[in-house]
Amino acid sequence: MERTFIMIKPDGVQRGLVGDVIKRFEQKGFTLAGLKFMSVSKELAEKHYGVHKERPFFGSLIEFITSSPVVAMVWQGKGAIASSRQIIGATNPLSAAPGTIRGDYGVDVGRNLIHGSDAPETAQSEIALWFGEDLVEWKPAATPWIYE
């Protein structure tokens, strides 16, 4: 089982899409392992997006992520990292396929609604950064109806 870090960005929260986003991950069959509604400090935002430090959009990205609350989550399941990226869609919402979160709701790359870890190593470090050990271990009753 894999775990991935998913964050509904300030635009997703402000636009009332929290329920829809959570619903998509639940309906896929993934399991929630962590969830918090929070404001993001500049320090946390800069650590999370550290890989983009030299990019021209870094400043506006940090300003945006810290501008309004986010929903931070950990979702768990078979192939959860790559599958979540498919559920989310391409970085630029105009290129994201209809049916994906960004494809269905977004227009601008700087307002693309949601973050998802892109690989096992980043998932591990992002979960540690945002949640530490504060995750819930549980097995949903529907598990045998989702996995053979």
Ligand code: IDP
């Ligand atoms: P990802 O979120 O699909 O993994 P990354 O390339 O890791 O995309 O970029 C991180 C975030 O930085 C994007 O989700 C987007 O919000 C923002 N971003 C990426 N490229 C641009 C750009 O060219 N202009 C403005 N913002 C960008």
Ligand code: MG
């Ligand atoms: Mg990324």
